[in-house]
Amino acid sequence: MVSPAIGLAFLPLVMTLLIRYRFYFVLFYRAVLVRVWRDCRTGLSREERAFQYVLTHATPGDPESILDAFDAWCSKVEFISNIGPKKGKILDRLLSEQRPLTVLELGAHCGYSTVRMARALPLGARLYSLEMDQNNAAIAEKVIRLAGFDDDIVELIVCPSDEVIPRLRSDYGLEKLDFVFMDHWKKCYLPDLQMLEGSGLLGKGSMILADNVLFPGAPNFLRHVRRCGLYEWRVHRATLEYSTGIRDGMAELIYQGTK
Numbered sequence: 001m002v003s004p005a006i007g008l009a010f011l012p013l014v015m016t017l018l019i020r021y022r023f024y025f026v027l028f029y030r031a032v033l034v035r036v037w038r039d040c041r042t043g044l045s046r047e048e049r050a051f052q053y054v055l056t057h058a059t060p061g062d063p064e065s066i067l068d069a070f071d072a073w074c075s076k077v078e079f080i081s082n083i084g085p086k087k088g089k090i091l092d093r094l095l096s097e098q099r100p101l102t103v104l105e106l107g108a109h110c111g112y113s114t115v116r117m118a119r120a121l122p123l124g125a126r127l128y129s130l131e132m133d134q135n136n137a138a139i140a141e142k143v144i145r146l147a148g149f150d151d152d153i154v155e156l157i158v159c160p161s162d163e164v165i166p167r168l169r170s171d172y173g174l175e176k177l178d179f180v181f182m183d184h185w186k187k188c189y190l191p192d193l194q195m196l197e198g199s200g201l202l203g204k205g206s207m208i209l210a211d212n213v214l215f216p217g218a219p220n221f222l223r224h225v226r227r228c229g230l231y232e233w234r235v236h237r238a239t240l241e242y243s244t245g246i247r248d249g250m251a252e253l254i255y256q257g258t259k
């Protein structure tokens with residue numbers, strides 16, 4: 001039990017935060033209420049509603065039309081934390097420059113970024129996408145297959161990253177990762193990056209792209225990247241997906257392999 005005196009001591013801080021960030025609090029709670037109301041009214045989850053829209057507005061086998069349908073839904077109707085078109089273009093450019101053959105994605109959600117990456121990969125490339133939430137993974141699987149990518153190109157693994165990364169060599173036969181896209185829970189960025197460093201799967205020139213490093217932010221991850229001396233790195237400034245006002249960034253890391 002927190003004593004009332006301690007509670008009172010924190011009151012000015014709580015009030016200051018509430019006043020300073022009231023705009024975000026209001027937006028957040030409004031979004032939660034609207035979402036619960038829509039869930040009850042439709043009997044579907046937010047991800048299933050987005051998928052229904054994609055199914056009726058996209059062309060099977062045409063990845064662009066799937067991305068366009070998601071973007072239309074998420075910018076006009078209901079927010080989903082897909083990487084979105086603006087940051088997506090940064091991802092597209094890096095993939096076309098890097099031409100990676102073995103790619104790992106951490107956090108597929110509905111499969112938007114998975115499809116975005118799969119369509120930009122060179123012939124013979126393979127993308128391993130991890131998603132730990134069963135319901136999200138079920139949607140992602142349908143979206144990936146709707147886009148026309150079979151299991152030889154995209155393998156969706158339904159499991160938390162900390163259980164899969166140590167098994168990438170033994171169970172999936174990987175020897176090197178050319179490109180890693182991190183877009184899962186931000187608290188997992190640092191432990192997963194360190195696990196990848198220890199796995200021996202990163203080689204000189206392997207690229208890691210981490211989304212949302214400024215919002216919601218991954219300060220411990222950035223501190224490690226700055227201090228460890230293992231990477232050349234930069235942050236691409238952008239705004240949060242499907243928003244104009246909230247500043248965000250993607251960290252691009254190129255593994256140098258030497259301390």
Ligand SMILES: C[S@@+](CC[C@H](N)C(=O)[O-])C[C@H]1O[C@@H](n2cnc3c(N)ncnc32)[C@H](O)[C@@H]1O
Pocket residue numbers: 081082083084106107108109110111112113114130131132133136159160161162183184185188
């Ligand atoms: C921001 S969404 C991913 C969005 C997706 N990359 C896109 O742009 O379309 C984050 C997803 O990561 C998943 N996730 C979070 N932590 C994870 C972990 N440790 N391992 C696997 N998936 C994780 C969540 O379930 C959620 O679906």
